[in-house]
Amino acid sequence: MSEATDATTFTSSWVEGLVSSYSRLVAPVPDAYGVMSARSPEPGRVSVVIGGGCGHYPAFAGLVGPGLADAAVIGDVFTSPSAEQVHRTARAVDGGAGVLFGFGNYAGDVMHFGLAARRLAAEGVDSRTTLVTDDVASGPAHDTATRRGVAGGFLVYRIAAAAAARGYDLDGVARVAERANAMTRTFGAAFDGCALPGQREPLFTVPAGTMELGLGIHGEAGLRRVPAQDPTGLADTLVDTLLPELPAGTSGRTAVLLNGLGRTPYEDLFICYRQVHRRLAGAGLTPHRPEVGEFVTSLDMAGLSLSLLVLDDELADLYDEPCQSPAYTLAPQAAAAPPPTDAVPGPRPAHRPGTTTTPHTGDGAAGGVAAEALAAALAAVEAREQELGRLDAVAADGDHGRGMVRGLRAAVTAAQGAQPGDTAAAVGQALLLSGTALADAAGGASGALYGLLLTEIGGGILDAGDAPVTTELLAPAVDAAFHAVGELGGGAVGEKTMLDALAPFRDVLLGHADAGTPLATAWAEAARSATSAARATADIPAKRGRAARLGERGQGHADPGATSLALMASAVAGVLNDHCPATGSAPVPESR
Numbered sequence: 001m002s003e004a005t006d007a008t009t010f011t012s013s014w015v016e017g018l019v020s021s022y023s024r025l026v027a028p029v030p031d032a033y034g035v036m037s038a039r040s041p042e043p044g045r046v047s048v049v050i051g052g053g054c055g056h057y058p059a060f061a062g063l064v065g066p067g068l069a070d071a072a073v074i075g076d077v078f079t080s081p082s083a084e085q086v087h088r089t090a091r092a093v094d095g096g097a098g099v100l101f102g103f104g105n106y107a108g109d110v111m112h113f114g115l116a117a118r119r120l121a122a123e124g125v126d127s128r129t130t131l132v133t134d135d136v137a138s139g140p141a142h143d144t145a146t147r148r149g150v151a152g153g154f155l156v157y158r159i160a161a162a163a164a165a166r167g168y169d170l171d172g173v174a175r176v177a178e179r180a181n182a183m184t185r186t187f188g189a190a191f192d193g194c195a196l197p198g199q200r201e202p203l204f205t206v207p208a209g210t211m212e213l214g215l216g217i218h219g220e221a222g223l224r225r226v227p228a229q230d231p232t233g234l235a236d237t238l239v240d241t242l243l244p245e246l247p248a249g250t251s252g253r254t255a256v257l258l259n260g261l262g263r264t265p266y267e268d269l270f271i272c273y274r275q276v277h278r279r280l281a282g283a284g285l286t287p288h289r290p291e292v293g294e295f296v297t298s299l300d301m302a303g304l305s306l307s308l309l310v311l312d313d314e315l316a317d318l319y320d321e322p323c324q325s326p327a328y329t330l331a332p333q334a335a336a337a338p339p340p341t342d343a344v345p346g347p348r349p350a351h352r353p354g355t356t357t358t359p360h361t362g363d364g365a366a367g368g369v370a371a372e373a374l375a376a377a378l379a380a381v382e383a384r385e386q387e388l389g390r391l392d393a394v395a396a397d398g399d400h401g402r403g404m405v406r407g408l409r410a411a412v413t414a415a416q417g418a419q420p421g422d423t424a425a426a427v428g429q430a431l432l433l434s435g436t437a438l439a440d441a442a443g444g445a446s447g448a449l450y451g452l453l454l455t456e457i458g459g460g461i462l463d464a465g466d467a468p469v470t471t472e473l474l475a476p477a478v479d480a481a482f483h484a485v486g487e488l489g490g491g492a493v494g495e496k497t498m499l500d501a502l503a504p505f506r507d508v509l510l511g512h513a514d515a516g517t518p519l520a521t522a523w524a525e526a527a528r529s530a531t532s533a534a535r536a537t538a539d540i541p542a543k544r545g546r547a548a549r550l551g552e553r554g555q556g557h558a559d560p561g562a563t564s565l566a567l568m569a570s571a572v573a574g575v576l577n578d579h580c581p582a583t584g585s586a587p588v589p590e591s592r
């Protein structure tokens, strides 16, 4: 990735290029970051909507078109799209027979797609979700549901879309998609890391003479570093890892996907495939319509992965369904011909130039205290954006700093548009608007969780009307928000997440509510305790979120979400001190 790429316009620019080059197949979703098939919606047919962060082309937007996905929702680089964007995209392609959502098993995607599904249900649109969990490196064989989704998603989406094209009803599409996922396994290796747009340093590096096994597709480093192997040796390693993972008693037809991660020569992929083919045949498996090429990349990562989908008659039949999309096409005659060798590998991802819109950076001057507080939080996070990214890159995808800046900019703008004022009603309303805007703009797990945090606090104080925002009013609202965030993320204190900073913050506020302490004083103390708790997360092994997949790797580094929470709380303390200084008010806490 070129460091000259403009990160702020990267996503909108490449999507614009995609829809202009492939307008014969796809169109932008009106008013959403999404791409839809030029033929969708089709009345009476189930729609398949896939999605996730970008940086994986052909996944997801290149896999949209007749016989493939009806639409892809597009998040920022390696960041889940927001619930709002998922909702708008699903509405755009719903033909009245319901929507099947397909995406990889990542906390942010699960939350945002889940919230969108709830909203659709309330509007009478039926949906089902298939979480892709093919990566054997990311969870134990006895608990495959905890695994993350990687390149095998391509196989699952193909099956789901084929069933929808054949006229299966929503339950039928969901059934075969679930089965395809249950029968798919992937394992991969990285030779070198990838760099985010506009950045020079890769998210991780692989020393010369070594490779990482079990990599993630968001720049997460692999689970194990081993001596480098040539493509043939690597084929043996991949097959040896996957064979014991396949469902017991498996023999016969198997869909095979040998996937390049963005910077691996096709020639190397074919050398690797040659040995994969021999080995599978030796194990009694028949490669069915094998595919070698780039399907789910990771920006410019060097490496590859092998996915196997054990087919039964129904899945094999569906896998032969013709389809057309910018990145993958199976012509009707090829579909009808006897297997195999008619693969059309997807094109290499084009270089993605940058233009257009720059997000508005607010200074907080236009709104009330909420806008000012959010602007201070934004400034604090902007100043530490790189560091938050680095903390996130230790064990996950490195997007936390950038996502928070994007989200907070939108939150500030939203709060500035609200009625100014320091009353509970004014602050509550501003927080409701800014929480929704933050979740939409930030995406990711933290976007969903921080968005909810703000809307819950806003909703909790709104009814107090013209009353001032006091510690007594705010503390229970923060407590309720803490519980809502725990519920949405399925997490608990002690798992190395933002909850570890939020819990002591909430505790201190609750303590002061009983004592009737002025808000500026109570908040400042709460922020101090969040700051030390965030620092202490360095000693906790990750149990939740993307970082959990790499277990011990994060040890010694603070959790990025806990760190950003403490930073923001400290920044807001300064604003409160100016707005409602209490006698003897505590000095603004150090944010480090």
Ligand code: ADP
Binding pocket: 078, 079, 080, 107, 108, 109, 392, 396, 397, 398, 399, 400, 401, 403, 404, 443, 444, 445, 446, 447, 449, 485, 488, 489, 490, 491, 496, 497, 498, 499, 544, 545, 546, 559, 560, 561, 562
């Ligand atoms: P993503 O994980 O989608 O890339 P970010 O990198 O922006 O999102 O945010 C990561 C942070 O979000 C983590 O450091 C953690 O504090 C928080 N987080 C992630 N998942 C959860 C969860 N399930 N519950 C609570 N906090 C979470």
Ligand code: MG
Binding pocket: 392, 396, 397, 398, 399, 400, 444, 546
């Ligand atoms: Mg992240």
